Amino acid sequence: MRIIVDIGHPGHVHFFKNFIWEMQKRKHNILITSSDKDVAIDLLKSYGFDFIFTSKRYSGIKLGYELLKRDLQMVKIAEKFKPDIITGINNTIAAHVSKVTRAKSIIFTDTEHAKLANMITFPFSDVICTPSCYRDHIGQKQFCYEGYHELAYLHPRYFTPNPVILQELGFTTDDRIIIMRFVSWEATHDLGHHGLTLEDKRKAVHEFEKYGHVLISSEKPLPDDLEKYKISVSPENIHNLLYYATLLYGESATMASECAVLGTHAIFCDYAGRGYTDEEEEKYGLVYNFKNEETMGKESLNKAIKLLENSNLKKEGTKKREILLKDKIDVTAFMTRFVEQYMQAEDIPMNRNMILSSTSKMRKYLEKNP
Numbered sequence: 001m002r003i004i005v006d007i008g009h010p011g012h013v014h015f016f017k018n019f020i021w022e023m024q025k026r027k028h029n030i031l032i033t034s035s036d037k038d039v040a041i042d043l044l045k046s047y048g049f050d051f052i053f054t055s056k057r058y059s060g061i062k063l064g065y066e067l068l069k070r071d072l073q074m075v076k077i078a079e080k081f082k083p084d085i086i087t088g089i090n091n092t093i094a095a096h097v098s099k100v101t102r103a104k105s106i107i108f109t110d111t112e113h114a115k116l117a118n119m120i121t122f123p124f125s126d127v128i129c130t131p132s133c134y135r136d137h138i139g140q141k142q143f144c145y146e147g148y149h150e151l152a153y154l155h156p157r158y159f160t161p162n163p164v165i166l167q168e169l170g171f172t173t174d175d176r177i178i179i180m181r182f183v184s185w186e187a188t189h190d191l192g193h194h195g196l197t198l199e200d201k202r203k204a205v206h207e208f209e210k211y212g213h214v215l216i217s218s219e220k221p222l223p224d225d226l227e228k229y230k231i232s233v234s235p236e237n238i239h240n241l242l243y244y245a246t247l248l249y250g251e252s253a254t255m256a257s258e259c260a261v262l263g264t265h266a267i268f269c270d271y272a273g274r275g276y277t278d279e280e281e282e283k284y285g286l287v288y289n290f291k292n293e294e295t296m297g298k299e300s301l302n303k304a305i306k307l308l309e310n311s312n313l314k315k316e317g318t319k320k321r322e323i324l325l326k327d328k329i330d331v332t333a334f335m336t337r338f339v340e341q342y343m344q345a346e347d348i349p350m351n352r353n354m355i356l357s358s359t360s361k362m363r364k365y366l367e368k369n370p
Contacts, residue, residue: 001343002081004103004254005087006074007034011254013043014153015089016106018332020049023339031081035070038219043235052077053070067120072268073095077105084343089149095124106339110149111253112136113272128341129335131326133279148276152331161243161262163223164234169215173244176212178308180204180229181250183245184219195251196269198223200297205229205251205299211308246313249304253277253278260286261328263321265313269296284324286317301318 002021004257005016013034020030032051034040044051054073055066071229074097083103086094090109098105104126109118112135122128126143132144154161163173171177182201194195196204204224210216216229217238232239239258242248248266253274258265260280268277269290280287290296290305307313 001028001340002031002034002083003028004074004078004081004083004086004094004313005038005088006054006091006094007032007044008088008091008093009037010040010043011149012089013040013047013235015086016152017049018153018158019335019339022332022336023277026336026340031077033074033085034075035066035223038131039235046234067092070109074112075100079211085339087339090114090121092117092121095121098126100109103274104342106333106342108149110134110274110276112275114223129338131276135275142244143338145329145331147328147331148257148261148280149221149331150197150261151328152335154258154261155330156325158332159262162237163241163244165237165240166215166244169231169233169241170244171213171244176246177241177244178208178212178214179242179245179248179250180208180214180216181221181248181252181255182216182218183251185195195271195293196297200301201226203297204301205305206307208308210247211305213242247307249300249305250367256280256287260284261321261324263314263317265307265317267300267307269300283327284320284328286320286324288291348370 005020007016019030022028024219032044032049033054033056034044038055044284053305054070074093078097078101085106086098086103087108088094089108091107093328095101095107096103105124106127106129107121107125108129110131122138124143127143128138128141129143129145131148132146166172173326178199183195202225205214208270214229215231216226217231222230226287230326239262242259242264243262245264248255248264251269252268252281253268253270255266257280259266266287267290268287271291271293273289277287280288290300317323
């Protein structure tokens with residue numbers, strides 16, 4: 001089988017890396033294409049992947065130009081490579097190009113409020129795979145699975161924590177570490193929203209210092225008084241740090257969910273929330289969501305302090321993680337078998353229940369079809 005994996009964000013590299021390696025082991029021909037978003041290119045290089053660079057990422061009015069440019073680039077690439085499948089995360093390019101080539105598009109997504117991207121992607125997609133906790137119903141194209149994107153790379157089969165990152169930063173496993181993560185708020189679907197205010201962030205830093213070491217990761221520049229807390233950790237090492245952290249506080253849904261599957265409690269501040277972070281709060285108590293931009297600063301800080309006052313927080317997180325992992329599947333294994341079966345099946349809707357109806361059925365299916 002010939003497959004194009006299109007990367008549009010650093011997180012997509014993590015999501016697809018084990019799938020790519022597994023499919024290559026199975027003798028499938030994989031071509032990776034990638035735009036230059038944040039550290040996506042560096043991450044691909046760090047994992048030793050060969051790839052085709054497509055374009056830089058733009059925002060605002062230039063986004064339409066980038067979309068058209070990447071559409072045309074991918075058509076040329078697909079005409080030469082002749083893929084059976086083009087895949088990506090909420091990947092508009094993959095969906096569009098599949099309609100002008102013989103390829104099928106398999107799209108993965110977990111972000112309900114990306115309304116514009118969904119609107120120009122879903123109608124052209126052949127299949128849209130979402131976690132079962134996804135809040136929207138897309139229709140017959142939608143296939144749900146019991147998992148989170150983060151379990152494609154942080155499932156225990158693929159991730160073993162390495163404490164070396166703590167040594168590099170001058171910490172030990174006994175230290176209490178509070179990580180703060182701030183995003184840029186430049187995505188199209190974030191227009192008109194701001195998340196935590198600068199005053200909220202300053203107050204949180206001041207309070208968190210009473211409970212441990214404060215480290216800040218930020219997509220945008222920090223003011224001078226917060227710059228001293230900023231960390232520069234290589235993308236492939238950030239998950240080790242999240243595993244050993246006591247608490248995550250910030251605006252990143254992905255990082256909050258990463259913490260949840262690693263057994264680290266997280267505070268997530270975002271007006272829209274996500275289906276998966278809602279579930280990680282309601283079922284597992286590992287993420288706490290704050291969606292009211294008028295009150296999230298105060299309310300999220302109060303919750304964070306209450307958590308930090310619990311001396312058994314890490315142990316409780318580990319126990320909650322065990323429950324989560326029993327409920328959820330190995331997402332990479334699902335992706336691998338689903339993609340292979342999609343090309344073999346004569347009638348995919350007839351196979352929907354067999355493949356996707358429950359965690360137990362999925363596990364049994366994967367055991368029979370390793």
